Amino acid sequence: MSAEKSEWESSQFRKYDLNLEEIPRLHCDDPRVDELMQKNQPVLITGSNLVKSAVDKWTLDYLEKNLDKSNHTVFVSRNHKFKYFDEKKIYSKTSPKGVEFSPPTKRVEMKVADFAKKLNEWKRGDERLYLQESLNSSMGSTIVEDFLKFNWQFVTEKKNKYHWGELTSNVLFVAMEGNVTPCHYDEQQNLFAQIAGYKRCILFAPDQFECLYPHPVYHPHDRQSMIDFDRPDYTKYPKFKNVKGCETVVGPGDVLYIPIYWWHHVESLMRGGPTITVNFWYKAGPTNLEYPLQDHQKVSIMRNVEKMLLEVLQEPKEVGPLLRTMVLGRYS
Numbered sequence: 001m002s003a004e005k006s007e008w009e010s011s012q013f014r015k016y017d018l019n020l021e022e023i024p025r026l027h028c029d030d031p032r033v034d035e036l037m038q039k040n041q042p043v044l045i046t047g048s049n050l051v052k053s054a055v056d057k058w059t060l061d062y063l064e065k066n067l068d069k070s071n072h073t074v075f076v077s078r079n080h081k082f083k084y085f086d087e088k089k090i091y092s093k094t095s096p097k098g099v100e101f102s103p104p105t106k107r108v109e110m111k112v113a114d115f116a117k118k119l120n121e122w123k124r125g126d127e128r129l130y131l132q133e134s135l136n137s138s139m140g141s142t143i144v145e146d147f148l149k150f151n152w153q154f155v156t157e158k159k160n161k162y163h164w165g166e167l168t169s170n171v172l173f174v175a176m177e178g179n180v181t182p183c184h185y186d187e188q189q190n191l192f193a194q195i196a197g198y199k200r201c202i203l204f205a206p207d208q209f210e211c212l213y214p215h216p217v218y219h220p221h222d223r224q225s226m227i228d229f230d231r232p233d234y235t236k237y238p239k240f241k242n243v244k245g246c247e248t249v250v251g252p253g254d255v256l257y258i259p260i261y262w263w264h265h266v267e268s269l270m271r272g273g274p275t276i277t278v279n280f281w282y283k284a285g286p287t288n289l290e291y292p293l294q295d296h297q298k299v300s301i302m303r304n305v306e307k308m309l310l311e312v313l314q315e316p317k318e319v320g321p322l323l324r325t326m327v328l329g330r331y332s
């Protein structure tokens, strides 16, 4: 990918064994934006002014001064990866008791001032931090003012045009340079609005499910790929060699449409300073089953089959044998 305006260069990317297409980068008035969004395809949208009120102002200092003095949710990692896990699934009835799950990150509450201090004093080997918190009205009046000045018409127009469900949250992400959110998919539509710094986003379509080996649905890392992109185990995950993906770099003012069920890996560029993002997560719209089904609908069906089997079998180890008995020689 060429550095658009030389604010970054590919030497700031982490190195992965992937060959990736480029996600189209289009102005919000370009009709091709809606052609792509209509087809649940990713697109990087420029010129929307979606979060212009923040792009002009939000820096770590500004957030420190204007986010209220209370604590904020910060994830801590011993390495550069912040792999999400669902705490509720660590001890759920389908995950066998005492299953070995050591959380890769820990969640702490921290004042923004302490968060900023740790970022400024960080040196190699120190644990990394990632502030992730839903924006809400208790965020201090200045931040709320900036938030209310977002270009809500832009997102509302998209929500209505594509019959998305309700806006569930706007999450504020403040990352250290080099932080990585490993490859996963979400069950929500996402308008990913970049405010400060640069993030490389690598996306894979829902039909790449077989190449990305998600953890089982009952696992705390449900929806996350089991593959460590830094050291892929091609013996355990041979199809990863054939994965097909696309990528882009989002910078201040850019909005990346991450379609529901699309896999994404997101990294804050190394040596790029802290990054600030706000995302807009929307519930899926009503499902109209038109044939042939779309790939993301098949992922949703597979999830439901897994959940139902786990519910009745109770023992995850029995899911594979039962499905093999059902399919091998009969449906395959």
Ligand SMILES: CCC[C@@H](CC(=O)O)C(=O)C(=O)O
Pocket: 084, 132, 173, 180, 181, 186, 190, 192, 264, 266, 267, 277, 279
């Ligand atoms: C915890 C999720 C963070 C975000 C990726 C990133 O900016 O690091 C993402 O995956 C999303 O917006 O869906």
Ligand SMILES: [Zn+2]
Pocket: 184, 185, 186, 264
């Ligand atoms: Zn995500």
